[in-house]
Amino acid sequence: MKKVFIWLLVISMIVVFSLVGCKEEAAAEEEEEMAEEEVAEEEEMAEEEAAPLDIPLGFSYDPAMAAAILADAGYVDTDGDGLVEAPDGSKIELTVTCPFGWTDWMEAISVISSSAMESGINLVAETPDYGAWNTALMDGTFNATLNNWASLSNTPWTLYNLLFRHPIVDLMQSGNFGRYENQEIFDLVDQLAATQTDDIAGMQDICGQIQTTMLTEMPMIPLWYNGLWSQWNDSVWSNWPSSAEDAPKSLPTSWSGYWQLGGLTTLANLEPVEGVEAGTGTYARNETLYMSGAAWGAFSDLNPFLPGTKANSTGTIGLLYESLFQYDPLTNEMTPFLAESGEWTDDSTYVVKIRDGIKWTDGQTLDANDVKFTFELGQTYPGGIWYAPMWDYLDSIDLVDDLTLQFNFTAPLYQEFSNNLYNIFIVPEHIWASRTEEEITAGINENPVGSGAYEWDAAGVGPDRNVWTKNNDWWAIDALGMDVAPNKIVDIRFSSNNVALGSILKGEVDLSNNFLPGVAELVNKGYVKSYFPEAPYMLSANTAVLFLNTTIAPMNDAAFRRALAFAINTGDIVNVAYANLVKAADPSGLLPSLSTFNNY
Amino acid sequence: MRRYFGRKIVVYLSTFFLAVTIDWAIPRFMPGNPILNLLTRVAGRPETVQHMYNYYSRIFGLDIPVWKQYINFWIALFHGDLGTSVLMFPQKVTAIIMRAVPYDIFLLVPAILLSFYAGNKFGAFAARTKWLDNTVLPLGYMLTATPYMWLGILLAWSLGIVAGIFPIAGAYGFNLQPSLSWVFILSLLEHWFLPFVSLFLVYFGGWAIGMRNMIIYELEADYSHYLEALGAPRSLVRKYAYRNAILPQITGLALQLGVVVAGALVTEVVFSYPGIGYWILQAIQNQDYFLIQGCFLFIIIMVLIANFIIDIVYVIVDPRTRLGMVGGSA
Known part of the structure; x- marks a missing residue:
């Protein structure tokens, strides 16, 4: 019954708003005529000056530059409301979105919105439900939105393939959400895809061309590197990876697929702390690793081929099934794993x-x-x-x-x-x-029958936990001299951050891969540990990119998009929205591990 | 009697039909597309995405006209099949719900019934007892106005983290496998306690206040004064007043049962307790049509059954209903 009322309410609100909107439009039209005359005058003046703007390729927060680019391209505030109008005098009304409940991104888009507003760009933050956001993203019905789906990779192609995915079709599900059309850059990405991975110079050359076009055209804006959220309590397990000189170097995370990217090495390096008692439970405390934050939902399957759901039973890939090679993002090296060797013979x-x-x-x-x-x-x-x-x-x-x-x-x-x-x-x-x-x-x-370091513990699985038991006959113990330390891994799904935080503080959980706002303070006080002892505390996992819908005005204008890039206060996103848990991204969008390919 | 229940059953069946239809329709009017959520992050090429999209639409039966989907839904429903979850793909919705339901029953039934019993008894006892009225009544108001979530977080923080007496997450220890052992049962109870108390306290406040006001009204009624004038002892007068005052409370219980699931939802989220409430939240956030339908269908059925039981209870506790039925059929 309540739902029906809500629907009625929504419908009546839509009707009211559309009526109000009609009136506003009529008023705006009148203003437009007046504004056009003014714009014409200003344009004449601008032409007289005619000094070309010197815009640096690598953008950064620079409101003066943003204002200069806007003015140069004819975006001026004609009605005195502090917000610029398009060169044709029409009002600019844009939204920047992220899913409701993604608290860090919600704060980030509010920073994006307020800094754009300060530069006179009317960009309002909105937070639709995940489903609506996701559909708008793929349908191309958004204005501007955040996305970070390029995974850790050994090649710069992975990111540029996401950013410039082509051809443009009705459903852009895996990249280029802003539907940016530029055959030249598409060809470059294809060329990059077909370049041998050991041809560093060739890759640098193509990346340079891609980056130059990208930074002039600015179809999307790389903003910051999302962190590889991980914090641990070392009261039961020690020898965690960290930036300290004598500490092992690997990725301290259990995210979907990340076991294969060094998480497994972390398990092998762990050492039990002496003096921890086994306790009364089924699993001895001193032999069990408790972790949280990787599984998004209860266990759904153990099928390595299913899309999207791998996040629920992390370990299916990496612990249970294994790949031919392992990629270590810290050293940017690929090492043979199930494979003994692999090479291109021609x-x-x-x-x-x-x-x-x-x-x-x-x-x-x-x-x-x-x-x-x-x-x-x-x-x-x-x-x-x-x-x-x-x-x-x-x-x-x-x-x-x-x-x-x-x-x-x-x-x-x-x-x-x-x-x-x-x-x-x-x-x-x-x-x-x-x-x-x-x-x-x-x-x-x-x-499941796998080859990996752990086996699925069907008796232990619960709606809020997955349990893995060590495979004592794992091939890598002999072949690679690599042995994982915990006999059991209990992967817990907490439904709220306060529980995750409480559990890691109490030492009930050893490793947490949850995003815990304000964890920097806890690291500083020594309650928990993280990879770096100071900012940014976390390793970088992927690039958060602001996609701009290039099919709608004024974002179909490269000058406007470029002005927006200079208007966004990335520093505030890092300091305020994330409290220093992330790093600002390089304008190329490539992660620090691929910085060799920054060539603009 | 037969006529009374016959009429009731017709009402229940039509309510069921309507409620289930709405339950089927509402998720489909939500903006967004569940198949796209499933396909998220598949590194497919644009040319192949449509192919995968069609593939999964077919698996979920979403590639046919809406009216056919509706008919298929009813057919499947009578076969006990609620479809496959999108979020938990490829798990069946019934399997997910069956795993969650025991926790809900374990948590909600004691919380509702105990708070109903204790709240009413206490409210009746407190009415017209000056010091109780002055101390406990404001407390009751506070309790019933407390958001479940806030009380839950407060309990988890004070008794869980600061005092360290109770665990704050899960349905049983993370170091245990389900088994019929004392260790496991103790752990189950230990994890159950905080969510139970947070629900119990809020409900308790509501029942106690309701009953206290009702009893005062009944004590002012003519029959009470008459009894008192006859010299009946205070406890006897109260006993009669209580039987009258409980009737609106029973109606309240029936209504409460519908709202209870929402209350359990936030409690389950706060304590990471794996009941249906948790799944509703997840399903709605991920537009999992089938799981939303399944969870709400379960709630609809539970509310209808609870109401039906209350109807029967009413006949037992209120002689006037019985008289009315006799009169009606005569």
């Missing part, structure tokens, strides 16, 4: 050798057949497997022997393929081959 042939003696948890041997099977799933089920597009340029996979595979390409996209080498998780053919399409692309995959 421009279109890649040969991988699998390690000898790797066993699945059911005792069967992991060999080249499993790898071939896993990669070929993308060819068999193009609708439901995310890496299916690789088969556009992958011709076939040949088995050379039981442990050697040869990938035969037509026109390889080297950069995408190198991403795939550590993002595709190998499943056992003897279990998966008999499954139906639905079971493979949309199945829960109960009682």
Whole structure:
């Protein structure tokens, strides 16, 4: 009943607002005529000056520059309300959005809005529900919005592929949300994709061209690096990775897929603190790692091929299933993992050798057949497997022997393929081959058989926790001399931040990957630890980018977009919205680990 | 009697039909698209995205006309199938709800019934007792006006973090596997206590105040004065007054049951207690049509059943209803 009332209320409000809006429009039209004359006069004056503006490529917060660019392009305040109008005299009314409840972003967009307003750009912060926000993002019906979906990567292509995703279609689901059309930059990104990953000079050259165009055209604005949120309590486990000289260096996180990016190394480096008692529970306290913040929801599946849901059962990829290579974002190196080696024998042939003696948890041997099977799933089920597009340029996979595979390409996209080498998780053919399409692309995959350091503990799983048990026969113990320390991992989902904070303070949780506002203060006082002992405290995980919808006026004008980039007070986002937990981004948008490719 | 219940059942069935239809429709009017939420972060190429979109639309049965979706919904409902969750894909909605329900029952039923019993008894006792009226009544007002969430956070902070007596999250210890052992049962109770108390206290305040006011009204009624004039003892007068005063409270209980789930929602979020309330919040935030439908369907059924039971209870506790039914059929 209440809902019906709310709907009625909403409808009546819409009616009222549209009536008011009509009146305003009529008034605005009258003003417009007057304003046009004024603009014409000012334009004449501007032409007389005619000194070209010297705008630096690398933008930074500079209200004077923003004002100069705006004035130069004809955006002036004609009606005296402190906000500029478009060169044709029409009012500018824009919104910047992020999902409701993403508190850090909500504060960030309020900073973006207020600093833009100060420069005379009418940009209002709005926070729709996640679903509405997500749909507007992909439909291209937003004005300006934040997004950070480019994952940690060994190549600059990953970010630019997201920023300049093409072609533009009705549903832009995985990048270029602002629908920026520029064939020149699209070609550059394609060229980058087809560049060998060891051709550093070639990549730098193309990145330089992309960045120059991007920073002149400013179709989106890279603002800050989101942190790899992680804080820990070292009362039970010690030897955590940190920036301290003698500390191990790896990523202290359990986020979806991040085990593969060094999280596993963190587990191997941990050392139990002496004198901790086992306690009365099922899991001995001194052998168990409690963590939180990685799982977004209760356990839903253990299927490494499902989109979007991996965040619920973190560990499915990385702890249970493993990839051919591991990528370490701290050193920017890829190291062979399930693979013993892998190399391009010529421009279109890649040969991988699998390690000898790797066993699945059911005792069967992991060999080249499993790898071939896993990669070929993308060819068999193009609708439901995310890496299916690789088969556009992958011709076939040949088995050379039981442990050697040869990938035969037509026109390889080297950069995408190198991403795939550590993002595709190998499943056992003897279990998966008999499954139906639905079971493979949309199945829960109960009682999984993996090759990784941990096994799924089906008896321990609860609606608010996932439990992993150490695989004592893990191949890497012998092959790599790498052994994970905790016998059990209990991955907890807290439904509120105050609980997460309370638990890490009490030492009930060892590692928290929650974003805890104000955690800097707790690190300073020594209650919890983080990677850096001072700002920014956290490692950088991805770039928060302000996407601008380039299909609508005035954001279809590069000068306006550029002015906006200079108008946003990134310093306030870092200091105020995040209380120094993040770093301002490089204008290129590339993470610090890829700074070699900043070339503008 | 038969006529009375026959009429009631017709009313309940039509309410059920309407409520379920609204329950089916409301999520679909929300702005946004659940399939897009599912596809979020798949690194597909623009050309292949449409393909994946169609693929998942088909899996969820969202690629057919809306009226067909509605009919399919009813057909599936009678087969006990509430569909697949988008958020928890590929889990079934029924499986998710069945896992959550025991926690709700465990938390809500004792909280509602105990607070109803204790609140009413206490309200009746406090009425016209000067010192209780002056001390406990303001406290009751405070309790009933307290937001569940605030009280919850306060309890978690004071008894959980500062005093360290009670755990602040989960339904049982994070170091335990569910089993029939004393350790596990103790842990279950320990984790149940704080969410229970936060709900109990708020409800208790409401019942106590309601009953206190009602009793005063009944004590002023002619029959009470008459009894007193006859020299009946105070306890007897109160007993009669109580039986009359409880009737509106029972109606209140029926209404309360509907609101209770909302109360449990915030409590469950604050204490990370894995009941249905938690899922409602998650489902709405992620536009999970099927999970929203499932959770609310569960609530609808529970409210209807609770009301039906109250109808029966009414017949038992209020002789006038029984008389009315006899009169009606005669």
